[in-house]
Amino acid sequence: MAATIDISQNPTSPYYIHPSDNPGMKLVSTQFDGTGYTDWKRSMLLSLTAKNKTGFIDGSIEKPSVDDDAYKAWDICNSMLISWLLGVLDQSIARSVLYFKSARDIWVNLEERYGQTSGTLLFSLQQALHEVRQGQDSISTYYTKIKMIWDQLDSIDPIPSCECAQCACFITQKLVKSQDDRRLVEFLMKLSDGFEVIRGSILVMSPLPTISHAYRLLLQEENHKKLYQNSHPHEGVMAFAANRRNFPDKYKQQGYNRQNIGGNYDSGKGRISYYCDHCKVPRHSIQRCYKIHGYPQNFKERKISANACEGQKDDNLNADNNMGFTPTQYQ
Known part of the structure; x- marks a missing residue:
């Protein structure tokens, strides 16, 4: 046995x-x-x-x-x-x-x-799907968040499958493709700024790629951006410095002064406070130019600067002031 x-x-x-x-x-x-x-x-x-x-x-x-x-x-x-x-x-x-x-x-x-599907559960999942955005997340983190919600929706509300014997309509495959295309567009819509070019390239593909393929393309684009930023860490600072060096000359040609450009530049002497567009000399503004607005009463008592028009005078002016002329009489 x-x-x-x-x-x-x-x-x-x-x-x-x-x-x-x-x-x-x-x-x-x-x-x-x-x-x-x-x-x-x-x-x-x-x-x-x-x-x-x-x-x-x-x-x-x-x-x-x-x-x-x-x-x-x-x-x-x-x-x-x-x-x-x-x-x-x-x-x-x-x-x-x-x-x-x-x-x-x-x-x-x-x-x-x-395990029973309820309207409350569907509502909460759809609401979470509506609110999810990339924001400051990486492509990988953002994709993981949105795919978790998609998987839960597939679990409680799956796509119906055709049970016909020797089915030739392929309705299930068509429904899956339609759902994937909608989710791809939804995934691309919620990307952060900076992916416009690669997003446009994906959307013009015919037929639309799978979500996994689009994810790989976006991941490559993100890695390329990080590589470029790491290889040019001071590019933004250098561009700002170059623009700063050209800042005074450009605005002096346009007739701006200290009050509307925030200061000017005196070649060889560094940054100064004012620039007069009437006299074409630094260290005072057009709003304080004595040649336009007149000299003050105590002009002869002030120490006159050699290179500013409110203190600019020649030997004749010195002589006239010594003779007792007022600024108004001199003008």
């Missing part, structure tokens, strides 16, 4: 329990507290698939009869899965499903309570 093969010892069998598996193992890092069920469910399915245990929660592996040889192995695996599920649930939620007989019953109950 052939010996009965223990299915729990076969590593390819769903009944196999690895020596490292234990009831206290945490399959996911975050406990489910009633929010974010879609993300939690996705993480759990990935972990259970890696353990080859999804059949115990999706109903494909049914509970065998008590006298079946596989009953003991099933009972061990089921108890292990119940411990794993309770370990990743919040305490209040875990107590509400503690007395379920199988991991399948717990999974179905959680799906009924938290």
Whole structure:
């Protein structure tokens, strides 16, 4: 009589329990507290698939009869899965499903309570999608933010697929392409300033590229900008300095003075305070020019500067002042 093969010892069998598996193992890092069920469910399915245990929660592996040889192995695996599920649930939620007989019953109950699509959830996701912008984020960070919302929308509101036998209409592929094109335009619309050129290049492509392709192009453009800025760190400062050196001459030719250009420049002497457009000499403004507005009463008592018109005088002026002429009489 052939010996009965223990299915729990076969590593390819769903009944196999690895020596490292234990009831206290945490399959996911975050406990489910009633929010974010879609993300939690996705993480759990990935972990259970890696353990080859999804059949115990999706109903494909049914509970065998008590006298079946596989009953003991099933009972061990089921108890292990119940411990794993309770370990990743919040305490209040875990107590509400503690007395379920199988991991399948717990999974179905959680799906009924938290997995149903609601208008509130759709509204919150669409609102988050509307508000997301690149801002100061990098292309990678911005893409990650918007793709997380797209993935959640796909999970709760997936595109319907054609179930016709030997379908020739390819309606599902057309719907997916239409959705991808809309999301590409939405992704490009919310980019920050500075990507106008590459955005225009992407939009004129026919057909429109995939979002992944557009993301790679934008990432290359961002890296190019960073490389250029790092290789020309002082370009902006040098351009400003060059413009500053040409600033006085340009504005003197246009007839500006200190009050409307913020100062002027005296070649060889550095920056000065005023420049007179009437006399064409520095160190006073046209609003204070004595040749236009007249000399003050105490003009003869003031020390006259040699290169400013309010203090400019020649030997004749000195002689006349010594004779007692007032500035008005001299004029």
